[in-house]
Amino acid sequence: MxxxxxxxxxxxxxxxxxxxxxxxxxxxxxxxxxxxxxxxxxxxxxxxxxxxxxxxxxxxxxxxxxxxxxxxxxxxxxxxxxxxxxxxxxxxxxxxxxxxxxxxxxxxxxxxxxxxxxxxxxxxxxxxxxxxxxxxxxxxxxxxxxxxxxxxxxxxxxxxxxxxxxxxxxxxxxxxxxxxxxxxxxxxxxxxxxxxxxxxxNNSPVAISSAIDAVNANFKSGVNGYDVEVEGFGKCFGTADFTEGTTAFLEKRKANFTGE
Known part of the structure; x- marks a missing residue:
């Protein structure tokens, strides 16, 4: 480009x-x-x-x-x-x-x-x-x-x-x-x-993206940032990054996040 x-x-x-x-x-x-x-x-x-x-x-x-x-x-x-x-x-x-x-x-x-x-x-x-x-x-x-x-x-x-x-x-x-x-x-x-x-x-791209959405929501008129946080938190449980992050923590190793 x-x-x-x-x-x-x-x-x-x-x-x-x-x-x-x-x-x-x-x-x-x-x-x-x-x-x-x-x-x-x-x-x-x-x-x-x-x-x-x-x-x-x-x-x-x-x-x-x-x-x-x-x-x-x-x-x-x-x-x-x-x-x-x-x-x-x-x-x-x-x-x-x-x-x-x-x-x-x-x-x-x-x-x-x-x-x-x-x-x-x-x-x-x-x-x-x-x-x-x-x-x-x-x-x-x-x-x-x-x-x-x-x-x-x-x-x-x-x-x-x-x-x-x-x-x-x-x-x-x-x-x-x-x-x-x-x-x-x-x-x-x-x-x-x-x-x-x-x-x-080093951290999960999926979680970071969700965190950006949740933080920004607090500054948007008519949007309840807490609701956005709760929804984003829940969605993280369905990601490969969450599985990898929690598994790596329990196995005491560094996580290898894929952003999925």
Whole structure:
């Protein structure tokens, strides 16, 4: 699969997707969003891939925002459609993916870049990372899920402040807010992501997929997360992974999960 704006690398059950627009600080344009969707979808159906990592090329930016030049003259209808399409094919798509997605935030993550990171299941940051939602300084609001996911992750008050001031926070503040799980150096960022990914790979893909569904259910309007958990828990009993996991435990050996 050939791409113009991203690089896709796969090794040891881990797919790493690198947004590769360094001259634009990896800004998201329509083509990049579509390419990310295709790459992530391909990784999801590839049984050899168990975890995805998303990062940006270079050492300055994860994603410095959306490519404003593409939509500066949009109408109300076009703006609405832009947000709806982006959320459907990328941001919501990542959040509900059956495989874990880790964001390796290696620099600026602003606007759509922070929204992309927040759509991932969790985030690690390099110590030079800066994060923010500066959209109101352009006369618009976050449109790729930022007003919803940021309060979920850091609380309403802090999210309101970040959105309304259009300010940036550094990696350590993001860590204290719970926006990222770890802060490390640029050099150690991907190795740490891979270390965590390998730990995930040791576990049942079926159970992990079900856990993603159950956790996400708590944040969906009109959905009872406890009911989703109970149903998912029960379904696990009918899987080969459950049989293998429990048998391996009783036999005091390492489980060999097949994802079935």
């Amino acid at each position: 050939k791409f113009n704006n991203i690089l896709l690398e796969a090794d040891n059950s881990i797919a790493t997707i690198i947004i590769n627009r360094p001259k634009k600080l990896n800004a998201l344009n329509k083509e990049t969003i579509e390419e990310l969707h295709k790459a992530i979808k391909a990784a999801e159906v590839d049984k050899a891939i168990k975890v995805l990592i998303i990062t940006g090329s270079g050492d300055k930016a994860f994603v410095a925002g959306a490519d404003i030049s593409e939509f500066a003259d949009f109408s109300v209808e076009e703006g609405t459609q832009l947000a709806a399409n982006g959320q459907t094919i990328l941001f919501d798509f990542i959040e509900n993916l059956s495989k874990p997605v880790i964001a390796a935030v290696n620099g600026f993550a602003l606007g759509g870049g922070l929204e992309l990171a927040m759509a991932c299941h969790f985030r690690l940051a390099s110590d030079n990372a800066k994060m923010g939602l500066p959209e109101v300084s352009l006369g618009v609001i976050p449109g790729y899920g930022g007003t919803q996911r940021l309060p979920q992750l850091i609380g309403k008050g802090r999210a309101m402040e970040m959105i309304m001031t259009a300010g940036m926070i550094d990696a350590n503040k993001a860590l204290s807010y719970g926006l990222v799980n770890y802060v490390t150096t640029q050099e150690e960022l991907l190795p740490l992501c891979e270390k965590i990914a390998h730990k995930i790979c």
